[in-house]
Amino acid sequence: MIATNRERPRVLLYEGAHSKPIDPSLRRRLVPTLLDRGYTVTRITENAKLGNLGHTELVVLGAFEQQPDFDSDTSVLKIHTRDIQSDTFESLLEYIEGIAAGVSEARPHWKPWFPVxxxxxxxxCMQCLSFCLFDVYGVNQDKQITVQNQTNCKTDCPACSRxxxxxxxxxxxxKAGPINGDEINQDDLRREAMKVDISSLLGGDIYSMLKDRSMKAKSRFSKERDDDRALKERKRCLDKLQNDIDGLDIPAEVLSSLPSLDQIQxxxxxxxxxxxxxxxxxxxxxxxPKPAT
Amino acid sequence: MSEKRPILYCRCAYAKVLPEEVKDQVLARLIDSDQPFESVSDLCEMSARKDPGLVPLSQQPGLRIVACYPRAVKWLFSAAGAPLDSNEMKTGQIEILNMRIESADAVCSKLGITSSDLNSTQASDPSDTQASGAKP
Structure with missing residues (x-):
């Protein structure tokens, strides 16, 4: 089971009623540091409501004149309240990390690389499912393509996107658009279509031909479409693509870890x-026929 | 006085795809303003883990998300089972600000963070210009 962010306590900077503003220099050091360490940090001011993000523990920091009073669904939370007026950055960080150590187990490794x-x-069209050798894709109950095994995805390999x-x-x-989510233009579409064509030649395992593929290219493809030959060329061509056509951008380590030709087949x-x-x-x-409703 | 629509800031802590200067400056100015905000370590991580915390975040009316490309953010939320409302995105009620291509000034301007919004303590404190990203 995949762990969630909620295993770390959520940190609340409280600057609402009955409190003074937190020292700006402390805020400026603390917030980015906590975010870089995986915490969720919330700042609320006057009349702000604290939404429940499902954390089991909440650390409330503030320069309090009275106990903080905020509107929240905190019924499931354990709240640690700390008046930080005599704290330093270091003492606060130690305090928060101490709470985190008590509530969170070691988080499973997370790999910031997966398709969306x-x-x-x-x-x-299922081309991604057909192309990926690592079973990243599957279909859901509605027969819709979905990312089923994202941890199987090879870091820095965007080949399925190509x-x-x-x-x-x-x-x-x-690093680059449109794979990173940037808007798509017609040049992108033409370029990506060309790469699909090339990928078909490489693997012989993509069965849907592009609609706009020229007859000449189809003729050449049919002559070359020998499974063994195509598979033997797969690694060589992938390497060549890397250099020649701003290609599939598959990392060398992925190429070197490809299974044997028989396994690929x-x-x-x-x-x-x-x-x-x-x-x-x-x-x-x-x-x-759809059932009558 | 700037409007107080909810703000969600993504730190993109697990990859260096956001320009450091932009994400640092935006965060510093957000911290120095009087705006309430939510900030998360990495939206991609939350999406990958299908973090249920994304659901209440996605349902905030008028949400402004400070992260990366809108298309990426939209489908990250969707992949986590916390889809952003398409109509609200079209009408701009949900707004996604892109720190990958926009400057810190542009992002902060869209957030309505101006110098007058800076916390009065900070506004009179010239000693922390480095942390706020401003040049002395």
Whole structure:
């Protein structure tokens, strides 16, 4: 089970009724430091309501004249209130970290690299499911493509985004647009379509041809579409793409960790079957009469 | 007096995709203002973990999110089961400010943080110009 942010106490800077403003220099050091360490930090002022984000513990910091009084759903929270008027940055940090140590277990490693699907653009074509060798994608109960195993995703590898004909797969931490979520223009669409074409040549495991692909290219592809040959060329071409066409941008470590050709073939076949099955089920569902409501 | 729509600031703590100067300056000026705000370590992390805390955050009327590309933010929330209201995004009731491409000045201006909003203690305190990102 994936742990949540709520395992760390939420830190509240209280500057509401019956309190003085917190020393600005302290605020300016404390907030970024806590955020960089994974805390959620909230600041409330007069008449502000504290929403419940589900944390089990809340640390309330303030220069209090009386006990803080704020409107919140705190029924499930354990509240640690601290008047910080005689605190230093270091003593406060130690205090907060001490509370965190008491309530949170070691957080599982989190990898800031995973695909996010833009469903405004996704056409459910299943090319990503078919292409990815690491089972990152799957289909949900509605037969819609979804990210099922994001931790399988290879860090810094945006290849599935490159093969998506609709530029519907984002990696928010990626360096460049449109993969990072930047707006998409026609040049992007043309460039991405070209890369889909190339990816088809490489793997032989993407079954949907692009609509706008030229007949000449199709003819060349059909001559070269020998499974063994295509698979043998996969690594070589991926490497070449890196340098030649601002290509798939697959990290060297991912390339070097690719499975054997036989394994790639088996995985590609499995992925293709899953995609075909999902598409067939999707088509069946669309053809079935809808129950009267 | 600036309006007090809720603000959610993302620190993007786990990758260096936001310009450090921009995210530091925006945060410093937010801290120095009189605005209440929520700030999280990394929206991507919360989305990846499907943090339920994103649900109440997403449901705040008039929310302004200070993070990165709007398309990315929209689908990060969606992936976590906390979709942002599409209509409110179209009408600008939910606003996403992009620290990847906008300057700190532009972001703060859209947040309504002006020098007059700075906390009076800070406004008279010239000793912390470095922390606030301002040049002496």
């Amino acid at each position: 699907i833009d469903y405004d653009r996704c056409t459910n 093969v998506c004909p609709e530029v519907a797969i984002l990696f928010p931490k990626y 088996a995985k590609a076949q499995q992925a293709k079957q899953r995609a075909e099955q999902a598409l067939a089920e999707q088509a069946l569902a669309e053809q079935s």
